[in-house]
Amino acid sequence: MIPERTIAHLSLYRRLLDDLLRSDRECVYxxxxxxxxxxxxAQVRRDLMAVDYAGSSARGYEVDAxxxxxxxxxxxxxxxxxxxxxxxxxGRAVLHFFMGRRKRLEIVAAFDHAPEKVDRVIHGCPVxxxxxxxALLAEKxxxxxxxxxxxxxxxxxxxxxxxxxxxxxxxxxxxxxRVPRGVYVEAVDMTALLEKVAFFARKGQAPERLPIEEEG
Amino acid sequence: MIPERTIAHLSLYRRLLDDLLRSDRECVYxxxxxxxxxxxxAQVRRDLMAVDYAGSSARGYEVDAxxxxxxxxxxxxxxxxxxxxxxxxxGRAVLHFFMGRRKRLEIVAAFDHAPEKVDRVIHGCPVxxxxxxxALLAEKxxxxxxxxxxxxxxxxxxxxxxxxxxxxxxxxxxxxxRVPRGVYVEAVDMTALLEKVAFFARKGQAPERLPIEEEG
DNA sequence: AAGTGTGAAGTATTTCACAGCG
DNA sequence: CGCTGTGAAATACTTCACACTT
Numbered sequence: 001m002i003p004e005r006t007i008a009h010l011s012l013y014r015r016l017l018d019d020l021l022r023s024d025r026e027c028v029y030x031x032x033x034x035x036x037x038x039x040x041x042a043q044v045r046r047d048l049m050a051v052d053y054a055g056s057s058a059r060g061y062e063v064d065a066x067x068x069x070x071x072x073x074x075x076x077x078x079x080x081x082x083x084x085x086x087x088x089x090x091g092r093a094v095l096h097f098f099m100g101r102r103k104r105l106e107i108v109a110a111f112d113h114a115p116e117k118v119d120r121v122i123h124g125c126p127v128x129x130x131x132x133x134x135a136l137l138a139e140k141x142x143x144x145x146x147x148x149x150x151x152x153x154x155x156x157x158x159x160x161x162x163x164x165x166x167x168x169x170x171x172x173x174x175x176x177x178r179v180p181r182g183v184y185v186e187a188v189d190m191t192a193l194l195e196k197v198a199f200f201a202r203k204g205q206a207p208e209r210l211p212i213e214e215e216g
Numbered sequence: 217m218i219p220e221r222t223i224a225h226l227s228l229y230r231r232l233l234d235d236l237l238r239s240d241r242e243c244v245y246x247x248x249x250x251x252x253x254x255x256x257x258a259q260v261r262r263d264l265m266a267v268d269y270a271g272s273s274a275r276g277y278e279v280d281a282x283x284x285x286x287x288x289x290x291x292x293x294x295x296x297x298x299x300x301x302x303x304x305x306x307g308r309a310v311l312h313f314f315m316g317r318r319k320r321l322e323i324v325a326a327f328d329h330a331p332e333k334v335d336r337v338i339h340g341c342p343v344x345x346x347x348x349x350x351a352l353l354a355e356k357x358x359x360x361x362x363x364x365x366x367x368x369x370x371x372x373x374x375x376x377x378x379x380x381x382x383x384x385x386x387x388x389x390x391x392x393x394r395v396p397r398g399v400y401v402e403a404v405d406m407t408a409l410l411e412k413v414a415f416f417a418r419k420g421q422a423p424e425r426l427p428i429e430e431e432g
Numbered sequence: 433a434a435g436t437g438t439g440a441a442g443t444a445t446t447t448c449a450c451a452g453c454g
Numbered sequence: 455c456g457c458t459g460t461g462a463a464a465t466a467c468t469t470c471a472c473a474c475t476t
Contacts, residue, residue, distance in 0.1 A: 005467065007415050011408035015390065029435070038392040042469055045436065057435035058476045074411055076418045082410070093309035097406060105414055144417055146410070168417025170410050174231065176254040184416040184423075186409050190313055192227035193402050194298070194362070194386050195290055198321055199223050200400040201360055201384025202292045207400075221445065245457070258447055261458065273457035274454050 002050045007074065009047045012037050014070045020063050029060035075104045081142040083166070085157045086149030087112040087127055090172055094148055096123045108140055130160075137164035144168045151175040158185075218266045223290065225263045228253050230286045236279050245276035291320045297358040299382070301373045302365030303328040303343055306388055310364055312339045324356055346376075353380035360384045367391040374401075 016036045020028055030048075031041040048061070053069035055061040084095055084107050091110065098107050112118055113130040120127050128136055136142070145161040147154055147169060154173030161169060168184045171177050177185050232252045236244055246264075247257040264277070269285035271277040300311055300323050307326065314323050328334055329346040336343050344352060352358070361377040363370055363385060370389035377385060384400045387393050393401050 001421065002415075003466070004412065004416070007412045008405070008408045011411040012392070012405060015407065031435090036392065038394070040469065041435095042438095042471095043467095046438080046468080049437070055436060056476070057437095057474085060435070074415055076414070080414055080418075089309040089312045093305040094406070096305045098410070101407060102411070105410065144410075144414055166417075167420070168413040170406075170413050176228070176252065178254070182420055184413060184421065186413045188404065188406070188409060189224070189228060190310070190404075191231065191317060192224045193404060194314070194321065194360075195227040195318070196220065196223045197384040197386050197400060197402045198292070198296055198360055199218075199290055200220070201382075202296075204383070204398055205217065205400070219444070247457090256447070257457095258449095258460095259445090262446080262460080265459070271458060272454075273452085273459095276457070 002073075006047050006050050009037070009039075009043070010051065010070050010074055013044070013047065014067060014074070017063050017067045017070070021067060025063055027059040027062055028066075030055070032060075071104075079103075080105050080144060081108040081140050082106060082144040082146060083108070083133070083137060083140075083142045083161070084110045084125070084146040084148060085112075085130070085133070085161070086147065086153070086173075087114075087117045087122060088148065088150075091146075091148035092122055094146060094172065095125055099123050099125070105144075107146070108142065109136055111136075130157075133160050134164045137161070137166065142166065144170070147171045147173050147177070149173055218289075222263050222266050225253070225255075225259070226267065226286050226290055229260070229263065230283060230290070233279050233283045233286070237283060241279055243275045243278055244282075246271070248276070287320075295319075296321050296360060297324040297356050298322060298360040298362060299324070299349070299353060299356075299358045299377070300326045300341070300362040300364060301328075301346070301349070301377070302363065302369070302389075303330075303333045303338060304364065304366075307362075307364035308338060310362060310388065311341055315339050315341070321360075323362070324358065325352055327352075346373075349376050350380045353377070353382065358382065360386070363387045363389050363393070365389055 013033055016033060030044040033044045034041040051069040051073045053066055084091055087110050095107060095110060107125050110122065110125050110127045111130045111133050112127055118127050118129045143166060145166045147157050149157050151173050154175050155177060158169060158177040158179055162179050162183050171185055171187045174189060174191055176187065179185055229249055232249065246260040250257040250260045267285040267289045269282055300307055303326050311323060311326060323341050326341050326343045327346045327349050328343055334343050334345045359382060361382045363373050365373050367389050370391050371393060374385060374393040374395055378395050378399050387401055387403045390405060390407055392403065395401055
């Protein structure tokens, strides 16, 4: 059973490795990945213990093989459909952000209740009226939801998503969601994040980091 | 020295308490705050040990006094100015999200290099050309930055912010930032968050949560 | 000599469990 | 009695340090 943090780290490493692949880099050492991801080599090596791939002490990790191994660990079989609910400012931005970013994990439908927003395509994603949520979740085999509605609507939307069989929710609404057992929720509490930054910035308590060097 | 998580929790509790205040609630027990914030009563009580306020076993916590104590813990003296850099889809959404949310912590300037975006006011915030960043950080006494530029620009922006004396950065760009010692960075890696949701949703490994009850 | 994989140690965070209070 | 505050235990995560490989 892989720890939560490890999964987040692997996602980041994969992204960095994709960049390296594009620049035709063949191999990479843990200390290089560490520098790119702003953490320690030992952390990288421990994270990589979760994927079924071993590096070599001479060459480090082969970039393409490592990416494939991370793919096997992180990705499910086939494509995973995601529904985004709430096509306001934030919803559109998130839609735009995710468009074309990962081909195995795709926002395939967006929902809103404002009549002027529905039956359009925004950033390449069709927008449907919220009434059709249940039907379309089933029809399109959607298993994840992104909540970008205002706080007042968020719980209702979470209930609908859970009822429709969604097993994971990424919640941008500034309110904690109640979901049935077996549904995984990740909250992005932007207010709390900014206030945390404000607090530690003021206290001058930035955590110890690797020294800043050239390249990396 | 207060732990990172505690600060994030306090921010959330304050928001929930503000709602309670608005509905004229006088007192609240740790188990109620726990239910609202979706964690355990013992967690709430431990978090509240960080603020200088004691509840009573009979009445729990007085909402207004507790909010004030959390204010004293989290907020600095006076107002804290924030600069947002990158007025694209995400930047505008974040701007909109934060507008008027907390009066002590305010986005006072936004920056972009696209000529058609600058010298306008978006969601109540003036947008300046990126060339004026350094000057305006000093002039407006800005100590925090929000980075909402594309990955390719993010490091340059972080350098400018750090150079301008910013002590904390909330980074939405999908790339880890290098900053000088003493600058606190909080990264919001939306791709990693969604992939984490996808992973644990698929594995059916939603963490144990409090049972779902009525009210809360 | 310089890297990987990993047990063991260290640190951070959560939770238990219970003394003490009103 | 039911709650708060908190040592102590449990758990989660990170880092060290070193045997082993090339």
